[in-house]
Amino acid sequence: MKIDIDRDGCIECGSCEALCPAIFLLPSGEKATIVEKFRRDDSPGKGDVGEDLAACAKDAADSCPVTVIVLS
Numbered sequence: 001m002k003i004d005i006d007r008d009g010c011i012e013c014g015s016c017e018a019l020c021p022a023i024f025l026l027p028s029g030e031k032a033t034i035v036e037k038f039r040r041d042d043s044p045g046k047g048d049v050g051e052d053l054a055a056c057a058k059d060a061a062d063s064c065p066v067t068v069i070v071l072s
Contacts, residue, residue, distance in 0.1 A: 001054050005045040006068040007031040016060040023049055023057055
């Protein structure tokens with residue numbers, strides 16, 4: 001599963017990290033990022049995860065109040 005975060009639109013609410021810390025990280029004072037081991041092309045806003053984390057990723061995307069997390 002591919003994950004893309006529109007980091008420019010992120011409001012740093014922390015819901016993604018709270019629901020799915022295995023994938024999402026919200027460093028203090030920064031926009032949401034994907035944890036390093038799942039990053040695609042060394043981009044903090046792009047990642048790939050296996051089906052074992054799909055439900056977690058979907059919960060985080062669904063909880064984002066500004067809908068900046070896109071799954072494909």
